[in-house]
Amino acid sequence: MSSVEAAVRIFRQLEAEDLRILAVVEIDLSRHRFVPERDIIRLSELPEREAKYRLERLTEFGLLYRWVGSYVGYTLNIAGYDCLALNALVKAGVLNSIGKPLGVGKESDVYDAITQSGERVAVKFHRLGRTSFRKTKRLRGYAADKRHVSWLYQSRLAAEREIEALRLVYPRGVSVPKPIGHNRHVVVMGMIEGDCLFRICSLPDPETILDEILENVRLAYVGAGVVHGDLSEYNVVITPSGHVLIIDWPQYVRADHPSAEALLKRDVSNMLKFFRRKYGVIRSLSNVLEQIKRPLPSGA
Ligand SMILES: Nc1ncnc2c1ncn2[C@@H]1O[C@H](COP(=O)(O)OP(=O)(O)OP(=O)(O)O)[C@@H](O)[C@H]1O
Ligand SMILES: [Mg+2]
Structure with a gap:
């Protein structure tokens, strides 16, 4: 269990x-x-x-x-801590019952659940500070004012940042799970279906999938002023209808953050390397970055 x-x-x-x-x-x-x-x-x-x-x-x-x-x-x-968060989410009328695991990882446990209005949602319990030195260290940048950075504080911070990111990008049309609620180290979001890109053996049209990913990176950056910061084939889901969803946002930064440019470059470069290695799709990093930074058409 x-x-x-x-x-x-x-x-x-x-x-x-x-x-x-x-x-x-x-x-x-x-x-x-x-x-x-x-x-x-x-x-x-x-x-x-x-x-x-x-x-x-x-x-x-x-x-x-x-x-x-x-x-x-x-x-x-x-x-x-899980019980305190569950209690708050039940009291706030967000959650009704928790179901089965959807993904149990190093840094989070994700479960399916039902809201009080009967909607199926995903509940992500952040688990930081135990096994992941990497993420812990990076999140510390945001916790500089806290002397004692505990697992509890780090997990809460990760959840707060993730719901913030979803609330910034979702309304701008970036393809992400719908933000629903949050308490302590727990994020409640829309249920998505599909497989992570790294699990998929072959894509019928890798060029189009890559374009869709890059378009989402662009919408987040230019439309919402957000850089994912941890984009890879592990955080891109391909839906059963062949579309793209980008998940796992706690390491996002705002576009005006001093590291934003470098993180954007790394996100894009991760995707281009993956598509080059696995599907032989070749794109120039500098051209793609230039495209991403172009202003959106007015009204978008
Ligand atoms: N909204 C969602 N709906 C359905 N399943 C989800 C949802 N969000 C996440 N998952 C599942 O949980 C897994 C882990 O999610 P995510 O990448 O956000 O967390 P993580 O902290 O990176 O975990 P890991 O350490 O395993 O990478 C995903 O690969 C996916 O299978
Ligand atoms: Mg992940």
Whole structure:
């Protein structure tokens, strides 16, 4: 069972008092590596016996980690953070139920789910700071003001950046999943179907697919002022009708960011290299970049 599935199973058993304790620990984690038990009891405003019972139960569930040192303290486990986010999304009327995994990766777990209005959506739980030094290090650029950059903070930052990017590019017609909602380290977006470009053995018309990808890069850059920043055959999906979707946006930068030009060049170069290697399509990087930067026709 994946960690999200475990969190969902436990989430169903949680009571309001359990969630209150989790929320208190979360808030105080900005000040402590392990939040003192005494503070949790006080801040939860629950009777001491009740608070202690909840702390024990949440630790047994694996939502909290109990630390015994010079004092007794607690920290949130990923499953505890998952439960806080799920609770907020259910309360906000976004999610109704979580289904099966769609993609379980190094940096995220993606699940299918149903919204309260019955729409099928994808829910992406960001998981940073454990296995991916690369992404962690790059996101640190945005976290320079935080001295203690924890997995929790990094995962939340990745989700915030991803929903921001989707909200910027989706209305400009860039082919991406529809942004639906967000809480903590979790992004809710439209469900997409298709296969990642790297999985596909042969494309009937690689030139047209490459053109469509580049047109989306251009719409994002010129139309929305956004550079993907991590574009590769792993983050391009080909739909069953043969169209392109671009996913996985937490590393986006605005077009006026000092690294924007370099990242745009790298994104485009990644795509051109892939199409050259796999499909023998040859394009000049400088020509393509020039095309991408041309202003959109007025009214677009
Ligand atoms: N909106 C969506 N609808 C359906 N499936 C999705 C959606 N978004 C992502 N997925 C699935 O989840 C996988 C991982 O998504 P994404 O690339 O955004 O995350 P990631 O952090 O890069 O994960 P990984 O470490 O596996 O690359 C995708 O390859 C795809 O199979
Ligand atoms: Mg990816």
